[in-house]
Amino acid sequence: MRLTGVERLTRISVRGVVQGVGFRPFVYRLAQEHHLKGWVRNTSGSVEIEVEGDNGSLDRFLNALETQAPPMARIENIEVASYPARGYTDFQIEPSLSREGEYQLVSPDIATCEDCKTEIFSTADRRSGYPFTNCTNCGPRFTIIEDIPYDRPKTTMRQFQMCPRCQREYDNPLDRRFHAQPNACPECGPKLELVGSDGRTVECEDVIKTASRLLKEGKILAVKGLGGFQLACDATSDEAINLLRDRKRRRSKPLAVMIGTIEGIKEHCLVSAEERKLFESPQCPIVLLGWKQDSNIAKAVAPNLKYLGVMLPYTPLHHLLLKECRLPLVMTSGNLSEEPIAKDNDEALRRLKGIADYFLLHNRGIYARYDDSVSMVEGAPQVIRRARGYAPYPIFLPFKAKPILACGAELKNTFCLTKDEHAFLSQHIGDMENEETLEHFENTIQLYKKLFRVEPEIVAYDMHPDYLATKYAIDVAAKEGLKTVPVQHHHAHIVSCMVENNAKGPVIGVALDGTGYGSDGTIWGGEFFIADYRSFKRLGHLEYVPLVGGEAAIRKPYRMALSYLYTLFGEDFSLEGLPLERLDSAEIGIIKQQLRQKINSPPTSSAGRLFDAVSALVGVRGEIDYEAQAAIELEMLAPDETRVEPYPFAIVEQGGVRVVKLKELFSSIVQDVKSKTPVPIISLKFHHTVAKVIAEMVIAIAKETGLLKQVALSGGVFQNRLLLKLAGSALRREGLDVLSHHLVPTNDGGISLGQAVIANFVDN
Ligand code: ZN
Ligand code: ZN
Ligand code: FE
Numbered sequence: 072m073r074l075t076g077v078e079r080l081t082r083i084s085v086r087g088v089v090q091g092v093g094f095r096p097f098v099y100r101l102a103q104e105h106h107l108k109g110w111v112r113n114t115s116g117s118v119e120i121e122v123e124g125d126n127g128s129l130d131r132f133l134n135a136l137e138t139q140a141p142p143m144a145r146i147e148n149i150e151v152a153s154y155p156a157r158g159y160t161d162f163q164i165e166p167s168l169s170r171e172g173e174y175q176l177v178s179p180d181i182a183t184c185e186d187c188k189t190e191i192f193s194t195a196d197r198r199s200g201y202p203f204t205n206c207t208n209c210g211p212r213f214t215i216i217e218d219i220p221y222d223r224p225k226t227t228m229r230q231f232q233m234c235p236r237c238q239r240e241y242d243n244p245l246d247r248r249f250h251a252q253p254n255a256c257p258e259c260g261p262k263l264e265l266v267g268s269d270g271r272t273v274e275c276e277d278v279i280k281t282a283s284r285l286l287k288e289g290k291i292l293a294v295k296g297l298g299g300f301q302l303a304c305d306a307t308s309d310e311a312i313n314l315l316r317d318r319k320r321r322r323s324k325p326l327a328v329m330i331g332t333i334e335g336i337k338e339h340c341l342v343s344a345e346e347r348k349l350f351e352s353p354q355c356p357i358v359l360l361g362w363k364q365d366s367n368i369a370k371a372v373a374p375n376l377k378y379l380g381v382m383l384p385y386t387p388l389h390h391l392l393l394k395e396c397r398l399p400l401v402m403t404s405g406n407l408s409e410e411p412i413a414k415d416n417d418e419a420l421r422r423l424k425g426i427a428d429y430f431l432l433h434n435r436g437i438y439a440r441y442d443d444s445v446s447m448v449e450g451a452p453q454v455i456r457r458a459r460g461y462a463p464y465p466i467f468l469p470f471k472a473k474p475i476l477a478c479g480a481e482l483k484n485t486f487c488l489t490k491d492e493h494a495f496l497s498q499h500i501g502d503m504e505n506e507e508t509l510e511h512f513e514n515t516i517q518l519y520k521k522l523f524r525v526e527p528e529i530v531a532y533d534m535h536p537d538y539l540a541t542k543y544a545i546d547v548a549a550k551e552g553l554k555t556v557p558v559q560h561h562h563a564h565i566v567s568c569m570v571e572n573n574a575k576g577p578v579i580g581v582a583l584d585g586t587g588y589g590s591d592g593t594i595w596g597g598e599f600f601i602a603d604y605r606s607f608k609r610l611g612h613l614e615y616v617p618l619v620g621g622e623a624a625i626r627k628p629y630r631m632a633l634s635y636l637y638t639l640f641g642e643d644f645s646l647e648g649l650p651l652e653r654l655d656s657a658e659i660g661i662i663k664q665q666l667r668q669k670i671n672s673p674p675t676s677s678a679g680r681l682f683d684a685v686s687a688l689v690g691v692r693g694e695i696d697y698e699a700q701a702a703i704e705l706e707m708l709a710p711d712e713t714r715v716e717p718y719p720f721a722i723v724e725q726g727g728v729r730v731v732k733l734k735e736l737f738s739s740i741v742q743d744v745k746s747k748t749p750v751p752i753i754s755l756k757f758h759h760t761v762a763k764v765i766a767e768m769v770i771a772i773a774k775e776t777g778l779l780k781q782v783a784l785s786g787g788v789f790q791n792r793l794l795l796k797l798a799g800s801a802l803r804r805e806g807l808d809v810l811s812h813h814l815v816p817t818n819d820g821g822i823s824l825g826q827a828v829i830a831n832f833v834d835n
Pocket of ligand 2: 233234235236238255256257258259261304
């Protein structure tokens with residue numbers, strides 16, 4: 072029987088993202104509402120609450136605590152204990168308590184909320200037009216935090232003394248800015264400054280108006296955003312975009328566009344309900360959208376692509392700028408190609424000097440570099456580049472992990488630190504091909520170790536001996552006496568997919584990507600495994616062909632096309648009637664010699680290279696200037712709803728594994744090219760073929776191994792939306808449970824998560 076009217080004391084401990092998100096004021100209001108007495112406080116590890124009142128009120132309070140939590144709060148776990156009442160007379164917010172060794176989750180930066188937006192756009196508000204407006208529901212977080220507990224003196228906001236009005240908001244539990252650490256206003260907060268490329272201030276009345284005029288004139292602006300600088304220019308101007316491309320040394324890699332409102336986006340792109348949800352989420356990432364033919368955004372923004380990377384403004388500065396200039400703006404990372412994004416004013420002035428005409432600066436410091444995140448919706452949303460809005464929020468593990476540092480791969484690097492049930496997957500670090508990126512990687516590891524109090528005992532890394540991340544891992548382990556666990560690249564892909572889907576395995580893993588170091592020293596990339604967290608067995612792969620010229624074969628897909636043709640049909644194969652016949656005959660001679668004598672031509676089973684080869688063979692792209700360009704452009708050509716027959720191929724047993732033989736595939740494509748079958752149809756037939764290869768291999772493995780029902784799809788090739796859709800439905804038709812990526816990238820940005828999990832289980 073339930074007693075009513077009897078006072079009880081309930082002690083509650085809430086874990087998750089519950090600090091810096093307005094949780095205490097929420098608890099305060101809730102306690103008032105339910106007439107409960109007691110207190111709430113932050114500790115290093117959780118939010119603690121003591122409330123007393125009658126049972127009914129306590130139940131309603133507990134229920135509301137979970138169901139009505141502020142938008143950015145993420146409750147991971149609530150512990151409740153009941154005691155006799157103590158006789159509290161009021162409800163208070165108590166001072167924070169710091170406990171040695173405890174840590175808390177840190178909120179990512181959050182896109183400007185509706186309330187703050189209303190304020191900056193209203194003429195009467197004291198924050199009208201103020202580009203650094205924020206509240207407990209929005210604004211910078213991770214990028215300004217130097218340590219925990221999250222309080223203003225431990226952020227880059229400490230240099231700004233709050234004015235009396237801001238202080239009153241900050242101190243008032245009923246105010247939307249109660250303990251909003253970056254709270255600021257035009258009187259006391261950060262300020263904008265417009266500077267020329269010579270570093271001199273541009274004197275003007277209104278910085279936003281002047282910046283907007285410059286953009287309309289076709290100038291390139293470096294804009295200091297949340298986690299670093301962005302380069303902005305008019306997205307409807309070919310001239311401005313070509314200038315930016317020249318200066319940034321980025322010939323054709325697609326650029327992201329920022330558009331002021333959802334309605335504005337709809338003028339240029341198709342927006343599904345799922346995609347709209349992403350724009351309206353606090354993360355507010357770049358979303359890859361279907362690009363309308365009649366959009367006046369210049370084709371040079373994303374040459375040959377049918378998807379456009381679009382984002383909404385996510386800081387007040389962006390909102391004000393976009394509203395003022397009323398143009399879609401290219402908004403791309405402020406860096407020279409391949410380098411990390413610039414974050415400090417003097418650094419930007421130095422590094423972006425030759426790129427930007429003007430610099431839109433401010434004096435709020437950025438502590439952590441933080442790129443824009445990129446997502447797409449194919450069936451369900453999935454993140455392709457995970458940074459702003461997502462990191463450093465952890466991926467939750469279905470087990471308690473040892474403290475591990477996993478160093479990730481080479482391209483699109485992220486690292487991962489584990490502790491308890493948390494995998495702290497870092498924000499996108501970049502391509503680890505230069506000193507600057509390595510330094511960014513090392514600094515960010517230090518930051519995460521400090522924020523989350525992780526002292527790794529094990530270091531996991533990719534088996535590729537030349538990766539900078541691998542070298543770093545081996546170095547650190549030697550210096551600090553840590554255990555090391557080398558992890559095979561595709562095993563890490565599959566496990567990363569399993570973990571985010573909460574699957575313990577074993578599963579059938581299909582890992583398709585460009586390059587990964589195989590356990591046998593060859594280059595893998597078209598792999599069919601049985602895998603769990605501990606180990607994997609390679610049960611099949613695409614047939615090997617020479618990667619003729621090594622790196623050169625990746626930059627020049629026509630080399631892969633020739634490698635397939637001469638390997639499958641002999642070196643007398645005639646190129647007549649194929650786009651390849653226009654190649655320089657001297658170079659063809661050299662390639663044949665390289666193949667014959669096996670000079671710098673390691674064998675590869677890479678699926679990425681197969682797509683490259685087909686793209687070059689049908690004349691879509693023979694040379695690339697960004698990763699996967701040939702494959703992407705091939706995918707773009709395929710029409711949506713056309714019925715086609717896949718090409719033939721064979722699966723044969725070789726040395727105990729299944730090998731996908733591609734001779735018939737290539738001879739059929741050659742025939743189609745010669746008989747002038749439209750390239751879009753060839754592309755579609757090819758995609759259907761790869762989907763069928765996947766389905767047949769998986770079914771054969773499922774039969775051979777018995778009861779396996781789950782298939783994990785991972786690797787960069789699954790960023791190909793058409794392939795993901797075709798393969799997914801082919802497998803589902805066979806009754807298989809298909810796991811794909813959503814929370815972490817399917818590309819190498821997800822590798823470190825898999826590495827960490829494998830290291831946790833291998834080390835025993
Ligand atoms: Zn807000
Ligand atoms: Zn103020
Ligand atoms: Fe990979």
